[in-house]
């Protein structure tokens with residue numbers, strides 16, 4: 001059989017889809033209806049992108065159907081093979097969609113993308129879909145097979161002759177698996193946009209039947225457009241008016257686009273075979289070292305150093321970069337590392353990226369005025385950093401890594417010293433703090449009451465933080481330090497739970513606290529340690545005497561729903577809680593603190609862009625915007641047991 005052509009014999013390991021339905025989270029990262037749900041789209045889209053990347057398709061269409069709960073993805077590639085597997089006597093299409101790891105062997109000269117680390121393919125989507133329809137056009141015919149929850153509805157059908165070629169997959173996620181199956185159009189759009197930035201020349205059409213719109217994503221300039229769109233959306237013009245890009249195409253494919261801005265942080269968005277590597281890794285390391293070499297060489301050749309010592313951090317201050325690396329061959333050759341497995345670990349990738357990036361020196365030489373603007377920017381950063389170093393030393397002494405000895409006086413600590421079974425409740429106000437202290441499980445739950453306005457920390461300097469007693473107390477209670485010196489292994493609690501009243505003021509305080517965490521304790525948020533505790537808005541007391549029954553509801557809609565369900569038949573008494581302080585300790589335990597019955601909302605960061613815009617709205621003066629942000633996230637509520 002010719003190299004590169006399909007052979008059904010490639011499919012070797014067959015395993016049913018039961019494990020996927022049993023533990024969906026293991027395959028798609030969650031079933032709360034957001035990350036996991038949208039992961040299904042990524043998974044199918046990735047297959048279509050693979051087909052395009054290998055030169056067999058150039059257009060992909062993604063349709064979000066009117067119901068908002070189903071999606072069709074179509075490519076104009078070769079079509080998934082439908083020939084009968086000699087051993088299993090089933091069409092390849094069916095095997096691919098109904099068995100785990102049925103992708104067969106990857107040929108070693110093709111680029112293969114993968115939907116993150118859970119990239120296990122179409123069969124997972126099939127397993128988690130109430131309905132999936134696959135239509136294949138190839139070799140002059142159109143074929144169709146449909147599935148329910150990963151099982152075929154019947155054999156594949158030949159629909160008739162067709163001169164088209166390609167694959168079309170419709171699916172509706174299974175409401176038995178997902179908390180909600182409502183797709184977010186903007187999220188789907190983000191997924192599509194990212195893909196089309198990463199693969200220049202690929203055209204992806206997004207048809208949104210919900211609002212009858214159609215958008216085409218096509219970026220011939222690839223990640224250079226990605227960079228420009230990032231800069232534009234953040235209103236950050238590049239220094240010297242210039243964005244740079246480098247690429248090499250043979251073997252390991254490397255593309256990088258970058259520029260400097262007036263911002264103080266550095267931001268590198270990196271990808272390997274289309275997989276976002278939030279934790280960086282060897283490709284990023286190569287880029288950083290290459291960049292440092294290019295600039296240091298340029299500076300020394302032109303004698304621009306003037307006695308200032310430049311660190312890598314100085315060089316990268318204000319840097320915004322998109323780095324995309326593609327390694328030919330199976331994704332399984334890629335090695336990932338770190339707690340969330342989002343750090344590339346393949347050592348052979350570092351030096352080619354370093355070598356390519358070093359050629360940036362040539363660009364600098366050819367554009368002396370831009371180069372000088374950059375050198376000035378970098379030397380200034382170095383001087384500022386040196387000046388800040390002495391000041392920040394005194395700050396970190398105050399806000400630094402704490403010991404049990406200097407825990408804040410207001411903290412009612414738990415008796416456990418094991419972070420794994422310790423939780424910290426950050427409670428608004430002294431009276432709620434009092435109820436929480438009495439109502440909690442002293443063994444595992446600590447309470448820190450916060451009083452007064454918390455600083456709007458997004459816009460606040462380290463200096464001001466050090467002067468804010470509430471925040472200093474919070475950081476010492478956490479024990480892990482903050483900012484660059486954060487040490488997550490010293491974090492004293494595995495769950496840090498913000499608990500505020502269920503009103504606008506409470507939301508505002510949560511928003512400010514979250515902003516503080518995002519800005520100064522981001523790794524803690526990224527590691528999934530931050531939660532918002534949801535307290536009930538009403539108690540509905542049904543019946544009376546021994547038949548009395550309490551139902552706690554967390555929103556007006558839920559109240560209406562429960563009342564409708566119960567009808568008017570029983571006696572009813574409704575109490576609205578104006579604040580946590582109104583609940584007695586037992587009630588607070590039952591509704592809000594008890595791990596068996598409470599509702600927690602885990603705060604996650606899945607995309608840098610999302611957080612940036614979130615931060616923007618948190619910073620915004622309009623507090624209703626902040627309120628809305630929290631409300632929008634509030635449906636991600638998960639009951640944790």
Ligand code: 28G
Pocket residue numbers: 004005006007010044045047048049051073074075077078079080081103104105106107122167168169
């Ligand atoms: C529309 C939504 C998602 C796809 C193809 C095309 C082929 C294929 C897909 O083969 C089996 C395993 C590795 C080769 C390959 C067709 C070769 C020849 C294909 C998609 C055989 C899977 N002819 N298009 N899978 N491979 N599009 N779009 O899923 O060795 S999946």
